[in-house]
Amino acid sequence: MSSRFSGALQLTDLDDFITPSQECIKPVKIEKSKSKTGAKIKIGEDGYFDLSSGREQKLQKVEITLADCLACSGCITSAESVLVTKQSQEELLRVLSERKYTDSKGVTRDVSLVVVSISPQPLLSLALRYKLTAQEATRKVSGYFKKLGADLVLDMTLAEDFSLLEAQQEFLERYRNQQNDPSGKFLPMLASSCPGWVCYAEKTHGSFILPYISSTKSPQQIQGSLVKQHLAGRRELQPSALYHVTLMPCYDKKLEASREDFYSEIYNCQDVDCVITAIELEQMLSGEDKSLADIMDGELDWPWDESDVKGVKGHIGSGSGGYSDAVFLHAADQLFGATDPPMEYKNLRNPDFREASLEKDSQEVLKFAIANGFRNIQNLVQKLKRGKSPYHYVEVMACPSGCLNGGAQNRPYQGESTRELVGQLYTMYRELPQNEDENPTVSRLYNEWLSGKHSDKARAMLHTQYHALEKSDVALNIKW
Amino acid sequence: MAKLELLQSINAHKGIVWNVSWHPNGNIFASCGEDKVINLWSKENQGWAVKTMLVDGHQRTIREVAWSPCGNFLASASFDGTTAIWDKKSGQFECNATLEGHENEVKSVAWSPSGQLLATCGRDKSVWVWEVAGDDEYVCEAVLNAHNQDVKKVVWHPSLEVLASASYDNTVKIYKEDQLDSDWNCVATLESHETTVWSLTFDKTGERLATCSADNTVKIWKEYKPNNELGVSVSKESSWKCICTLSGYHTRTIYDIAWCHHSGLIATASGDDIIRIFKEAEDSDQDAPTFDLICKKYDAHSQDVNCVKWNPTANNELVSCSDDGQIKIWKFLDE
Numbered sequence: 001m002s003s004r005f006s007g008a009l010q011l012t013d014l015d016d017f018i019t020p021s022q023e024c025i026k027p028v029k030i031e032k033s034k035s036k037t038g039a040k041i042k043i044g045e046d047g048y049f050d051l052s053s054g055r056e057q058k059l060q061k062v063e064i065t066l067a068d069c070l071a072c073s074g075c076i077t078s079a080e081s082v083l084v085t086k087q088s089q090e091e092l093l094r095v096l097s098e099r100k101y102t103d104s105k106g107v108t109r110d111v112s113l114v115v116v117s118i119s120p121q122p123l124l125s126l127a128l129r130y131k132l133t134a135q136e137a138t139r140k141v142s143g144y145f146k147k148l149g150a151d152l153v154l155d156m157t158l159a160e161d162f163s164l165l166e167a168q169q170e171f172l173e174r175y176r177n178q179q180n181d182p183s184g185k186f187l188p189m190l191a192s193s194c195p196g197w198v199c200y201a202e203k204t205h206g207s208f209i210l211p212y213i214s215s216t217k218s219p220q221q222i223q224g225s226l227v228k229q230h231l232a233g234r235r236e237l238q239p240s241a242l243y244h245v246t247l248m249p250c251y252d253k254k255l256e257a258s259r260e261d262f263y264s265e266i267y268n269c270q271d272v273d274c275v276i277t278a279i280e281l282e283q284m285l286s287g288e289d290k291s292l293a294d295i296m297d298g299e300l301d302w303p304w305d306e307s308d309v310k311g312v313k314g315h316i317g318s319g320s321g322g323y324s325d326a327v328f329l330h331a332a333d334q335l336f337g338a339t340d341p342p343m344e345y346k347n348l349r350n351p352d353f354r355e356a357s358l359e360k361d362s363q364e365v366l367k368f369a370i371a372n373g374f375r376n377i378q379n380l381v382q383k384l385k386r387g388k389s390p391y392h393y394v395e396v397m398a399c400p401s402g403c404l405n406g407g408a409q410n411r412p413y414q415g416e417s418t419r420e421l422v423g424q425l426y427t428m429y430r431e432l433p434q435n436e437d438e439n440p441t442v443s444r445l446y447n448e449w450l451s452g453k454h455s456d457k458a459r460a461m462l463h464t465q466y467h468a469l470e471k472s473d474v475a476l477n478i479k480w
Numbered sequence: 481m482a483k484l485e486l487l488q489s490i491n492a493h494k495g496i497v498w499n500v501s502w503h504p505n506g507n508i509f510a511s512c513g514e515d516k517v518i519n520l521w522s523k524e525n526q527g528w529a530v531k532t533m534l535v536d537g538h539q540r541t542i543r544e545v546a547w548s549p550c551g552n553f554l555a556s557a558s559f560d561g562t563t564a565i566w567d568k569k570s571g572q573f574e575c576n577a578t579l580e581g582h583e584n585e586v587k588s589v590a591w592s593p594s595g596q597l598l599a600t601c602g603r604d605k606s607v608w609v610w611e612v613a614g615d616d617e618y619v620c621e622a623v624l625n626a627h628n629q630d631v632k633k634v635v636w637h638p639s640l641e642v643l644a645s646a647s648y649d650n651t652v653k654i655y656k657e658d659q660l661d662s663d664w665n666c667v668a669t670l671e672s673h674e675t676t677v678w679s680l681t682f683d684k685t686g687e688r689l690a691t692c693s694a695d696n697t698v699k700i701w702k703e704y705k706p707n708n709e710l711g712v713s714v715s716k717e718s719s720w721k722c723i724c725t726l727s728g729y730h731t732r733t734i735y736d737i738a739w740c741h742h743s744g745l746i747a748t749a750s751g752d753d754i755i756r757i758f759k760e761a762e763d764s765d766q767d768a769p770t771f772d773l774i775c776k777k778y779d780a781h782s783q784d785v786n787c788v789k790w791n792p793t794a795n796n797e798l799v800s801c802s803d804d805g806q807i808k809i810w811k812f813l814d815e
Contacts, residue, residue, distance in 0.1 A: 204583065349619055349621075349662075350661075350662045373663075374623045375620045375622055375623050378581045378620040378623065379619055382580065382620075400661075
């Protein structure tokens with residue numbers, strides 16, 4: 001089976017001769033009692049047995065968790081098999097029927113509330129596949145998850161708004177810091193919402209590139225904080241009693257959800273427990289021999305306050321969430337007093353590398369770019385390494401055409417091109433309703449939940465950090 | 481009787497000599513090896529001698545060198561994960577660009593026939609296409625993850641922008657650019673070898689491809705377009721079909737293969753230290769060709785023969801290199 005991760009992730013340290021699962025270099029600690037001579041091990045049908053003590057003692061199977069894989073500089077593909085067991089449709093169905101789940105530390109917990117959060121891109125992918133409007137698809141997907149046992153189904157507009165606002169704010173800070181300290185590594189600011197890109201940067205370019213990556217969390221992880229940290233409190237529940245599922249456009253999001261950075265030591269839980277993608281939802285439906293159109297409608301929920309602004313929304317700009325446009329327009333206004341300047345992207349060598357700039361007094365004062373796909377990530381990284389990057393901000397996504405073409409979006413039918421499919425999805429994305437002004441719930445939550453913008457709590461809930469992974473020179477890693 | 485006459489034997493590098501590449505004018509060739517050195521050889525009065533040594537370009541073994549079609553650039557692929565581009569704009573050869581991006585060992589590098597594109601491949605299972613963007617700038621055009629194991633070799637079609645790669649996953653893949661979204665795709669997978677495919681070579685038309693493998697066979701493949709006379713079913717725009725397998729000739733892994741674009745002869749380099757020359761039979765059927773082994777040079781080298789290359793100027797000269805540290809220049813004589 002070919003890997004389902006984005007190209008960026010497929011390209012990490014792999015082997016000529018051994019398949020990834022056999023080459024795991026994660027050292028395993030074996031508890032050993034002193035023995036006279038070598039161990040004697042018997043292979044039984046139900047496991048391995050140590051016979052050295054005179055009686056059969058069952059040996060523990062070594063379990064490599066996804067967190068182990070992510071913290072290791074070795075292969076990435078073995079993470080895939082680990083993922084399959086933790087974040088699969090089967091696992092989701094099991095948790096929903098048993099109302100119990102086993103967390104990333106191996107502890108089994110009761111579930112008192114199942115929350116499903118829906119992002120726009122997979123919803124559009126499903127709408128297109130089943131020939132529904134975005135609004136119809138929203139109701140069908142809500143109905144489907146509720147039928148399976150979800151208690152709340154939420155859109156992620158709130159988290160997307162938080163992510164854009166924090167990115168806008170972060171950009172202003174970085175811009176000013178760069179003005180004060182031109183030798184600092186503040187700009188270009190690189191978008192951080194794509195976990196394929198972040199994981200590749202951590203494993204391959206480490207401390208060189210990480211300072212440029214925006215510390216703002218992705219919408220998925222902000223939604224995770226909202227659900228586990230805020231909603232659990234409102235409902236007077238232990239966060240670990242909430243099981244949080246997200247519907248996402250790519251498999252790489254499963255890796256993101258599993259990061260240690262998104263595990264709360266205080267509450268003993270991940271912010272997102274299970275990521276399901278458009279392809280998997282389609283498989284679940286076809287497993288039941290059903291079309292999404294046959295599913296009974298359900299409603300989205302809005303558990304945040306009394307206002308009712310629920311709904312899957314679009315944002316101006318790219319179909320990946322519109323980071324470049326949002327940050328550009330805010331910066332143009334705040335830094336140069338330019339309100340609603342034209343944002344005209346021009347393609348560079350291919351349509352997946354585009355740039356736009358703001359001119360003031362015929363001087364180029366801001367230069368932004370959108371770089372999608374692994375080849376353009378390469379070209380961007382090389383520009384940075386040679387000191388030839390002219391950019392203040394780059395929206396970076398690992399998939400060609402960005403998140404609408406995420407690795408786990410429904411694939412084109414035979415004879416249909418990816419380009420046409422993404423074009424249709426983009427049109428649908430543009431037709432989604434948008435929030436006119438700042439979402440009032442966002443302002444309320446900044447005050448009531450986060451004790452204001454720029455507070456320590458806002459920083460803790462809405463920002464994260466990255467970790468360079470040193471390549472290890474373990475003997476097993478040497479290749480000929 | 482056909483024979484390979486040894487013109488010259490050179491102690492060329494310290495340790496393994498991995499690869500040699502003829503300059504398009506046929507008067508110079510480059511060699512590289514384990515010693516991280518690139519040697520440029522030219523013909524003096526009495527024979528081939530080192531003219532230039534390029535050192536300090538790479539930190540690990542240099543696995544392959546390739547002259548650009550114009551002869552002004554030399555590319556070198558190294559186990560240090562980089563590909564260096566050398567030129568002598570300044571009067572002497574210098575490395576003026578480095579292609580970075582592969583996770584680890586780069587195994588092969590090749591220039592497209594126009595010289596506008598470069599392909600590289602390596603242990604990270606990927607094949608990369610780079611475009612020459614001028615001023616020592618090279619832009620990544622595509623990263624192709626079609627193989628699921630180490631990719632050993634990349635070669636370009638002799639006249640079109642069609643790329644082929646050979647891999648440890650036992651397959652050969654063919655790639656083309658989709659003009660509409662300017663992205664590269666794998667358009668064909670050639671499956672028949674039982675183990676690693678080490679190298680491959682197009683004939684002068686580009687319609688046929690010869691591959692060599694650790695399964696000790698050479699296979700000849702032909703491209704069939706839709707509605708071909710033979711009635712071979714074609715998916716997408718074309719299909720590649722194995723039309724001939726040369727088995728029983730080699731006793732060990734075949735590391736390299738070279739199809740002469742002038743004589744039509746096929747030379748192979750093998751782990752059994754032998755260089756073999758195959759010739760297509762006069763009455764060979766285009767859809768089921770016959771190749772005869774017409775020359776077998778025993779002990780061509782004292783260890784594995786890693787590479788064979790025909791001189792591009794049709795003089796029947798062949799250059800080979802080996803684990804034994806030597807380069808040998810041969811003349812093929814068909815008497």
